[in-house]
Amino acid sequence: MVQILKSPEDLRAYSKSLRAQNKTLGFVPTMGALHEGHLTLARTALAECDACIVSIFVNPKQFAPHEDFDRYPRQLDKDADLLSTVGVNAVFAPEVDVMYPKDFQTTVSLSEVTKPLEGEFRPTHFTGVSTVVARLLLLVGADKAYFGEKDYQQLQLIKQMAKDLAIPTEIIGVGIVREKSGLALSSRNAYLTTEERPIADQLNVILKTMASEFKSGAAISDIERRAAQKLSDIGFGKIDYITIRDAETLLPPTEETKSHRILAAAFLGKTRLIDNISAD
Ligand code: PAF
Numbered sequence: 282m283v284q285i286l287k288s289p290e291d292l293r294a295y296s297k298s299l300r301a302q303n304k305t306l307g308f309v310p311t312m313g314a315l316h317e318g319h320l321t322l323a324r325t326a327l328a329e330c331d332a333c334i335v336s337i338f339v340n341p342k343q344f345a346p347h348e349d350f351d352r353y354p355r356q357l358d359k360d361a362d363l364l365s366t367v368g369v370n371a372v373f374a375p376e377v378d379v380m381y382p383k384d385f386q387t388t389v390s391l392s393e394v395t396k397p398l399e400g401e402f403r404p405t406h407f408t409g410v411s412t413v414v415a416r417l418l419l420l421v422g423a424d425k426a427y428f429g430e431k432d433y434q435q436l437q438l439i440k441q442m443a444k445d446l447a448i449p450t451e452i453i454g455v456g457i458v459r460e461k462s463g464l465a466l467s468s469r470n471a472y473l474t475t476e477e478r479p480i481a482d483q484l485n486v487i488l489k490t491m492a493s494e495f496k497s498g499a500a501i502s503d504i505e506r507r508a509a510q511k512l513s514d515i516g517f518g519k520i521d522y523i524t525i526r527d528a529e530t531l532l533p534p535t536e537e538t539k540s541h542r543i544l545a546a547a548f549l550g551k552t553r554l555i556d557n558i559s560a561d
Contacts, residue, residue: 343409
């Protein structure tokens with residue numbers, strides 16, 4: 282059975298004991314409600330490091346008041362069982378007042394990388410993410426930490442933050458795990474109704490069409506307009522963005538752009554779905 286650690290002291294003692302045995306440590310931060318995408322991160326960590334710690338913490342700081350913090354799925358026992366099956370060594374599952382004691386005062390925020398896309402529609406989200414991830418990375422002290430590419434902008438900002446703050450953990454992005462239909466795995470897929478599922482599957486199909494139009498030289502504005510129209514036609518509600526961007530800056534491509542990324546965020550009923558693929 283995987284060991285459950287509840288306090289920073291337990292966590293530090295645990296990582297220290299691994300260090301004493303000269304073992305390398307991989308770390309996978311999560312908010313729980315684990316799926317195959319998270320398990321792939323843990324398996325990658327275990328393939329590259331001697332041991333793996335997974336954190337499970339639904340971080341209140343990254344949810345705006347109108348978002349789904351209260352209904353976000355919580356299932357620690359089930360998650361711990363799943364992690365045991367892949368050989369994860371320990372789970373760090375702190376309570377909110379352990380992660381953010383009463384006198385907690387620090388906020389970590391990044392400028393440029395957090396401005397476009399998610400930053401426009403969820404203006405407080407990334408500050409919550411960078412604050413919790415900085416604290417987790419420093420508490421765990423892993424050699425490598427693994428993040429899914431599904432949250433592509435999150436991955437870029439965490440790489441930037443680790444570089445800026447000289448956090449001595451290598452940040453590694455791992456490719457998106459998808460259903461056979463192409464739907465990117467997400468804990469929030471659990472909110473989708475049976476009727477919404479096949480519509481959700483189309484999001485990735487539309488992104489792939491955008492990639493092939495882009496490769497055949499169509500104008501970006503036309504590709505984006507057609508894709509947004511298609512999403513509305515099939516039943517998506519509010520579309521936050523469906524766009525082709527510079528894969529590094531996440532801004533509209535320029536002459537200097539080396540690689541392109543197609544990214545989308547849109548509501549299907551009450552569920553906000555995000556996805557992204559390479560355009561090159
Ligand atoms: O990607 C997530 O699940 C969360 O944003 C993270 C990185 C665990 C921080 O709470």
